[in-house]
Amino acid sequence: MSAHAHSEDGHSADGHDFAHPMSVQTLLAVFFALTVLTVITVAQASFDFGAFEVATVMFIATIKAVLVMAFFMHMLADKPFNAIIFIGSFVFVGLFVIFTLGDSMMTSHSFEPRVVELAPAVAEPTITTVDGAP
């Protein structure tokens, strides 16, 4: 394991053997980018992109997420393994959401339009019966 491979040379006097400080400029730049993107998201909400609305919003959000992960979370400087497991988790989220959402989409036609008994505005349910009995 790499940890051990490194560890052979013990802990040297200067501690920079495994600390990778971020430069202040990078941090500020990233923060600036994030703020701009936030403004953009809020702004775009006032235009109607119709079907693409969700897509655009999620796209911008994802850019922001990538920025945060890459720099604030030091993914670039970090061990690739850590990045892999974190990104990998989204694969499973994808599986989960796609299957579940897909199924509910495909079956939603069979959902029973409900009568809200609690809402006084609603008149009594009018239930008639099936025809086509033998």
Added chain:
Amino acid sequence: MFALMNNMPNLLGDQFASKFAWFPEQASTFAAENDWLFFFITWICVLFFIPIAGCLFYFCWKYSKPKGQKAESNTAHNTPLELAWSILPSFFLVAMFVMGARSYLDQRTVPEGANNIGLKAFKWGWTMDYGKGVMNPELHILVDEPTKLSMRSSDVIHSVFVPAFRAKKDVVPGRYNYMWFEADVASEQVSEAELAAATKENDGEVWDYDKWQFTPDGYKFFDLYCTEYCGKNHSVMQTVVVVHKTVEDLDAWIKQVSKRPVDQTPEAWGEKLYNQRGCAGCHSLDGSKRVGPSFKESYGNKRPLADGTTITADEDYIRNSILYPKKQVVAGYQPVMPSYQGQLSDDDIASIIAYLKTVSDYGPKAAANTGEEQTSTEE
């Protein structure tokens, strides 16, 4: 060679089944195919299991040595062999999947012009809806004609399972689920004499299907179970499927159950409904507290309601509690009763009220007495 694979398990399977009942009777078009597939898989399993178990015990016997003996060989691996036994089984798996999926699609796609029967599941019973306001807990269908069930649940998830048809489908509240099947065995009728004897012996009690093995109308039947756990009486949430030979026969039956016969008193009809339409599941007659209040102290009694108020259970109250059960719930009970909106004709409700009068301690005594006399004479 594959033809052999197909036939062998079939033949053997049939012998197997004939020896001791491995399956219930095959009564639908699905059954034969399903059972064939079942035995096909089973025999493939046997094909794998015998050698595995054989090796297991043979090796134990052959290679068991005293402590300290070295193994005869130390082969670490044999890639071709391992690949072989990783890949070969997959062919069987694909076969199973394809056959299974194909006949599943048949079971899933309802054929055109199937007879449509509405099914409503509730805790803990079934109501089959034959249209035109005809409701009955028994499922009566036509032989050799596809029947489609349009299923709803009024409370929790239930599941319709007819073993003889090899068909099952959950009934999910908030959704319509559908299933269909085509019975190919008509259920025969018992002789008038036998029926009369049974009716006499049963004597107005709730009909004991398990005991008689035929319906109150004298038909042999197939069991219909609820297979999705649904609470207290899940295990008694059963009804029967009767397969009629002819449309006339079926129509006659529907006509007979459709409404109160002219010669029957409201009380007697009300009692019949009480037993048939699921009231008995939650409302006792002997005062014991079940899911709902007992009918012993229902009619004419002052009931404290969940909202704190008190109300006298008169005709109107009972009618309302049947139609909008969640509105005025008696204190100490859950609002779980399904609405019988449109499932009971006015005459039905009137009959039930009449019947409740007879069983309630608080009802007018005179009415009670006459009511009981009549019911007893009727049965």
Added chain:
Amino acid sequence: MSTIEASPEVGHDEHGHDHDHPPFLAHHFDTPEQQFDSGKLGIWLFLVTEVLFFSGMFCAYAIFRALRPEVFEGCSQFLNTKLGAINTGVLLFSSLTMAWAVRCSQLEQHKGLVGTLAATLSCAMIFLGVKAIEYSHKFGMGLLPAGLFFYDPSNPHPTDHPPYLLYICAPFALALVGVLIWLVVSAASGNKFQFAVAKPLSVVCLCFFVGVGLGTVLESGEDSADHVDVHADPNGLATASVMLEAEKSAEAEAAPAIAASGAMVPVEESVLEILATDPTNVGVVSGLNALEQQTAAAGTSTVTGDGEILGAVTTTEVDVMTPTTAGVFFSIYYCMTGIHAIHILAGIGVLVWLLVRAVRKDFNRQYFGPVDYVGLYWHLVDLIWIYLFPLLYLIR
């Protein structure tokens, strides 16, 4: 539990056999780097669990938004975009300071570390303060999960509700008082260390009320102002009726409904009220559409077409603002933001713990793990909000 993972000083030093171990190195690790890598992998795995934990709610969101887009559009108008945006900014800034804190700890800049941690904490508190305003306002309006929902269009701002804001603020007020007392006592007793801790903490606690103030300004400050000009110009309704045609298609698949046409007038007012309360919202009109739709439907027949297919004819209603429809949106809103807020609270706890250790100068270039781990956790919380904000506040 990142505290647990992070906390390295596992005892066991009674084992005589770890001589060359510096105090911060746990006995069962060979080198500080091995310890750091273990902790790092651990916290990353923990973040993975967090992602999947939230995935459940995102999944629910996706399902119900796909099922009832009109509900989500209608209800999202009740969320104050401005407050959401402010909070987003605050969280992003806290992420910056947190990342900076990690840098400080790596470079052994102890003062800077304390400062940045305190800044992060303050942002967290501001965030919660703003949320407190949002929540109490919606509680008051009865915009609650389906079971508790009592929003009444004819009277959107009932005055008889309990003082929710007070309830939410009380614990923080207590904390503030406590910290201030501690500050004074430690100053009096001349306990340098405690004083050094209490000083930043008192600022942090104050920040919650800064957030509350900020929220109040944005929420109520504009209420009165807009009441006027909304009543002044009736464009709201005009645009609405124009938009209606466009919306028809969206509503088409919903089954016809029975609705009380009597509710017409009050509901209109309610929409104006909405307009008044949330002037920053762009799409109030769609709130109106729901209403127009409802009244339109009121005229149509009560029998639906697809009865035969379904096996029984049933009825439904398209009024967006009823418990069972709107409730779902607010349920998801409270679940998502609520659990996110709980994570913020947890983060605050851990950050305070870090602050104390930072004042104690525990961290050095060999041992800055805890700061790094908490940082990762904090960034994840930020990450989740980055997605929550547009999904909940910016639906059109």
Added chain:
Amino acid sequence: MSAGSLPSGSQVRDPGYPTPSENYLTNSKGVLSWIFTLDHKRIGVMYLVGVTVAFGVAGLLALLIRLHLFQPTGMVFQGEEANNWYNQVFTLHGAIMVFLFIIPSIPAALGNFLVPVMLGAKDVAFPRLNLCSFYLWVFGALFFVSALCASGLDTGWTFYTPYSTTTDSSVILATSGAFILGFSSIFTGLNFIVTINTMRPPGMTWFRMPLFLWATYATSIIQVLATPVLGITLLLLIAERTMHIGIFDPEYNGDPVTFQHFFWFYSHPAVYIMILPAFGIISDLISVHSHKRIFGYRFIAYSSIAIALLGFLVWGHHMFTSGMSSLTTIIFSALTFTVSVPSAIKVFNWLATMYKGSISLTTPMCYSLAFIFLFTIGGLTGLHLGTLATDMHLHDTYFVVAHFHYVMVGGTLVAFLGGVFHWWPKMFGKMYSEAGGRLSALLVFAGFNLTFLPQFVLGSRGMPRRYATYDPEFAALHQMSTWGSMLLGFGLLVALVVLLRSLKSGKRAPANPWGAATLEWECTSPPPFYNFERAPTVGDPYDFSNLEWDAENERYVKIEPAREIVPEEQPVTEPVHAEDSK
């Protein structure tokens, strides 16, 4: 040379016996030294006790169920509330077995003890987290007990909505319990992944790990990825019950099938949390007690990971009849078949390992054989359920009950027992009576088959599950099953007695009683609290060539031909205390 006599001239390596001051069981005294211990071995032992108690409780409930079903009308519970009682009993049996016993049994109890020792590490990566996860387990258990003491639980262990949102039994207590237990298992998994990743000693490459570690690693992956979804599902369920959030409850426009998706996304992978560690144990046991190198190491290792990942793609096969769309249903069925391949691979590899080995029929080996037999049946009957058409008939019948008991009990429980018997000498330093052990294995095997084979037939004949009373025609098979359950219970009792007696009267266990080559046998039994003075030199975990049977001391020892010793890498072979063993 004949068995038993040691070759002369070569150096014998044996750590001897620990002194009381080193023995992890005795090195520090007092209850507190256990309550606050950070020693993974003690935590493992505490887990072992905990899960055994849980198993005892749930097992008694199982016997109650079987007794009740002895008669069609129900034998044990009588009266108006009989069915409620039955429902509560089977619910608690399921919930306790799943959440309190099977899931933590092998990973938490045996895993905690073994993972670091097998790695030659001093402890797991996060000892405090480890202790915390144990106390979370205790906490969750308390919640279950309180649910039991309150108004019980009658939802079935699956908590299906809307039943769970409408029933008036204490669902919230139980779900909170399960929620907490979820975190316990997450932390255990997280701990093991980190430990295995970062704390392997020099020389232990991924493919020199014992297969038990591979299995544990795969299990941990599932625990970390799947359990959080259970957490959020249960939270939402609690919210649904308390404030009707309308996500799962149709009364408020929710959708019950969505709940089933959420629930099974965790609970199917959870099935592999239960069975994968069992695979790991059996792989090691078969190899050790056949004294032969495991066959197809890489295939077994990879198949564990494959199962772990494929396990996430098949949850839908619990919902074939619930009204999923046809497409989803068929996809899930197809994926379900893929997961059966890696399991088959393992079975074949185990057989191949026994082939031409030198098998000693010790108690652990007997249990391993039982495992292979029973698990194969369990796995094969899974095919009937994975096939859509047949599942339409078999779903939610006793066929399913029999199937998953063959996997969970015949698989996991039997493997767990095998593991306990295998590592018992290492854990407590005592040898148990072999005869008694073998007898228990036989009884369990026979009793189990008698209990559950009839249930396959019950199922195919259409007996629905979770029935408190049943039609008379099923009576005969049910009675068979009940007799079997008695026998099974007796067998388990025997096993317990054998093990407990060994603690009192068992003779002292040598460091390596079975002749295993993995690292845990290179420290004394029981191990010293620090496991290893220095990280031991890592050899091939399945190379038995230099292990010899030392007849007069009834132990296996490592023979070290002099030339293999490289001075600076030579481990300390004789601890300072070794005198008292000589």
